[in-house]
Amino acid sequence: MLLAIDVGNTNTVLGLYKLANGTGAELVANWRITTPSRQTTDEFGVLLRSLFGSQGLEIGQVDGIAVASVVPPLDSTLRKVCEVYFKVKPLFVEPGVKTGLPVLTDNPTEVGADRIVDCIAAFERFGGPCIVVDMGTATTFDAISKKGEFLGGAIAPGLGISADALFARAARLPRIDVKKPAKVIGTGTVDNIQIGLYYGYIGLVDGILERMIAEMGPETKTVATGGLAKLIASGSKYIGAVDEMLTLNGLRIIYERNLERQKKRNG
The missing domain is CATH 3.30.420.40 (ATPase, nucleotide binding domain)
Structure with missing residues (x-):
């Protein structure tokens, strides 16, 4: 196993x-x-x-x-x-490991292993061009070409970081659970914060995706992963699919591509 x-x-x-x-x-x-x-x-x-x-x-x-x-x-x-x-x-997953993903950035060694793994899994499942949105501590946007090349992307503060910054710098605002609000015009402090965080973050995600898709072409597919993927995707106009196992599947694909090497290493 x-x-x-x-x-x-x-x-x-x-x-x-x-x-x-x-x-x-x-x-x-x-x-x-x-x-x-x-x-x-x-x-x-x-x-x-x-x-x-x-x-x-x-x-x-x-x-x-x-x-x-x-x-x-x-x-x-x-x-x-x-x-x-x-x-x-x-x-x-580090330099020297066979991934099958050409990285066309200024400095390929700077690209995080998780981003490489996500792109491999996304291209295997959806083909290209494709954009992967990984919502974790930071939210990353990764662009994959039609040929399966990593073109680059963007990095934004994650929703959790944004919420923590708000609570840390505004003494009178309570810490809340971030979830989809029932309305857009809030009548209390808690729902005001939920509205701002939820729809504000969807605006960030959709704003970047809209511009990336305009640059890559209308046939571009989008997939989201990470702990907050389902929450944000439910209100997004541009996220086409959610795959919570995307990174794990990418790791499995890379392992299979390096199977003979690993068998030798492990005797």
Whole structure:
């Protein structure tokens, strides 16, 4: 089985795949946890054992691990967890790994692993041209050409960051749960904030997508992923699909493209 790990600044998403000779895959289980930035190797290992146990699974079933991380200080701990608890050398998405995605930016090494992985999965499912909107701590917009090339994109503060900034700088405003409001003209402080955050963020997302689509062409497809994808997509004019497993599927695709290399590394 393959364990795919997407390490974000706020959350880490894990998916366990049952591979069929590298030609097919079934998602057996998936989990979303707070990124363990301060946990030791043993603490993280115990957590993973617990997650597997909750689904009646054994970590010994894992014979491959693929990782996309945007938290470099955690990488060494995660490598050790994989080698000590799973007895597997993980495949990190980094320069030198075969992805099949040409990166046409000024400095390809600057592009986050999660963005590369998202684009690979999106092109595999939707073809191109395509735009991926990944809504996490930051919201990224990634443009893929008709040929499957990474053209570039945009980065904006995530909805959570925007909300936190508002609460931190306005002493009299309460912290609220961000959700779709029932109306657009609020009559109380709480619904005023919800309206501003929700529709304001949809305006940000749709404003960028509108301009990207105008530049890339009307046939451009759009897909959203990330923890807030469903919430924002429900009010967006330009998001055509939501795929919460997009990053995990991209990791699975990259692992399959590097399968022979990983078999050699793991004996």
